[in-house]
Amino acid sequence: MSRTLRRSRRACSALAVAGLLAACGSAGSESSRLVPQSRVPQAADADPVATLTGGRAAEAFGAFSYRTAADGTVEPDADWVRENIRTAELPVVGRVTCHRVMLERLRGALAEVEASRLAGTLTTYDGCYVPRFIASDPARPLSLHTWGVAVDLDAATNQRGVAGTMHPQVVEIFKRWGFRWGGDWRHTDPMHFELGASLDV
Numbered sequence: 001m002s003r004t005l006r007r008s009r010r011a012c013s014a015l016a017v018a019g020l021l022a023a024c025g026s027a028g029s030e031s032s033r034l035v036p037q038s039r040v041p042q043a044a045d046a047d048p049v050a051t052l053t054g055g056r057a058a059e060a061f062g063a064f065s066y067r068t069a070a071d072g073t074v075e076p077d078a079d080w081v082r083e084n085i086r087t088a089e090l091p092v093v094g095r096v097t098c099h100r101v102m103l104e105r106l107r108g109a110l111a112e113v114e115a116s117r118l119a120g121t122l123t124t125y126d127g128c129y130v131p132r133f134i135a136s137d138p139a140r141p142l143s144l145h146t147w148g149v150a151v152d153l154d155a156a157t158n159q160r161g162v163a164g165t166m167h168p169q170v171v172e173i174f175k176r177w178g179f180r181w182g183g184d185w186r187h188t189d190p191m192h193f194e195l196g197a198s199l200d201v
C-alpha cells in the first residue's frame with residue numbers, strides 16, 4: 001500500500017480500503033488470542049501468544065483475537081477494529097486509517113512538519129493500519145501496524161538496512177510527538193515511525 005502525496009485523495013482512500021479488505025478477505029487458518037504480558041497463559045494453554053512487541057502493544061492499545069493468513073497478514077477481531085480503528089484526513093498525508101490514539105499524535109507531528117515547511121521533503125504515504133506480522137513473516141512478532149500505531153513514509157527510498165532519505169528535522173519532530181524512528185534501529189527501517197513512549201519498550 002503506497003500513495004504519492006498531494007495527488008488524488010480519493011484514490012488514496014480506495015488504496016487504504018483495499019489494504020484493509022485484502023487483509024480481511026484472506027482466508028484465516030488459525031485463531032490466536034493476543035493477551036497482555038501480565039496475563040500470558042501458562043504452558044498448559046496451547047494458544048499462540050504474541051511476543052514482547054505484541055504483548056506490550058496489547059496493554060497500551062487493547063488486546064484482540066486475530067486470525068492469521070499464509071501471506072503474513074492477520075485479521076483482528078471485528079469488534080476491536082470497530083472500537084479502535086479510525087479514518088481521518090491529516091495534514092501532509094491526507095486520508096489515513098490508524099488507531100484512534102495514533103491519529104491525534106500523527107496529526108500533531110504532521111501539522112508541525114507542515115508548519116516547518118518540511119512537507120515537501122515527504123513524497124509518499126505507505127500505510128498505517130496494516131494488520132500483519134513484522135516483514136509479513138508469521139514466525140516473527142506482530143507488527144505495530146496491526147494496531148495502527150505505526151506509519152510508513154517514503155518507503156521507496158527508506159528500505160530496511162539503509163540510512164534513507166528522511167529529513168533530520170522531520171525525525172526530530174516525530175520524536176517530540178512520542179514516536180520512535182526505525183532509522184535508529186540496528187537493522188534500520190527508516191520509513192517507519194511508531195508510537196513508543198506509550199509502550200515503554
Ligand SMILES: [Zn+2]
Binds near residue numbers: 150
Ligand atoms: Zn512500518
